Amino acid sequence: MLSSPNVCADSETTLLQSELLEAQNLVKNVKCDETIDIKVVELSRHLRNQGVTRSDRTYKQGRVILQAEAWLNGHDSVMEEDLEVLKNVLWHDPDESRKTESIILEIINPEKNKVIELYDASMKLLHDFHAKKPGVEKEESCIELISKVRKAKDDIMAISESLKKGKRSTTTIEPYLEKLNTILKELWVKQIGQVTLK
Numbered sequence: 214m215l216s217s218p219n220v221c222a223d224s225e226t227t228l229l230q231s232e233l234l235e236a237q238n239l240v241k242n243v244k245c246d247e248t249i250d251i252k253v254v255e256l257s258r259h260l261r262n263q264g265v266t267r268s269d270r271t272y273k274q275g276r277v278i279l280q281a282e283a284w285l286n287g288h289d290s291v292m293e294e295d296l297e298v299l300k301n302v303l304w305h306d307p308d309e310s311r312k313t314e315s316i317i318l319e320i321i322n323p324e325k326n327k328v329i330e331l332y333d334a335s336m337k338l339l340h341d342f343h344a345k346k347p348g349v350e351k352e353e354s355c356i357e358l359i360s361k362v363r364k365a366k367d368d369i370m371a372i373s374e375s376l377k378k379g380k381r382s383t384t385t386i387e388p389y390l391e392k393l394n395t396i397l398k399e400l401w402v403k404q405i406g407q408v409t410l411k
Contacts, residue, residue: 236284243280244290252296252320253279256303259316265309267302275302296321324372325385331365332389338362339396359400366393 228236257272282298283291300314311333318326342358345351369390373383 240277240281240284243283243288245276245280245283246290249279249291249293249296252293253299256296256299256317256320259320260303260313263312263316265304265313265316267305271302275299278302293321324376328369328372328386328389331368332393335362335365335393335396355400359397362393362397362400366390366397369393 253272253275257267260266278298279291279295282295283289286292286295288295297317300310300317303317304310304313314329315326318329338358338361342351342354345354369386373386373390376383376386
């Protein structure tokens, strides 16, 4: 990913050793049924087909990570949505990171994958725009950039509405919308001198 709209808050969480041991025992009790195992095998196959290979040991360790993720998400068994955490485990080379995330999301959350693709494409356009030298060409490309970023934002909003209609959460999509909205406002103010956004 070129950049992430998520901001991690600084926090100092302290756990007693007894609390940590209790958490580890609770994680061990989280169920991981056969449907999740099948999804992990499917992920492994898709990743291998794309040249991202990991050892069986990594997948075995991934199971414990899935149980921990499920526990942190308040689940008593691993849910399909918990598989997303594997994006942080199933790559070796940093160049494989986004590819791994994309493959995992395409299987478990294709809507979020599409949102990230739209967001990344917008960030690439913005980066290319800022690399241009000031002048008429840059001013003209600003209007085109605004149009393309607005289209990406509208596409993400459509995905969000679709998820809402299906009674699915949009919390992971909202930061991308907020960031694109901020970018659009900044472009209008800096390049056009006004803000006319919906």
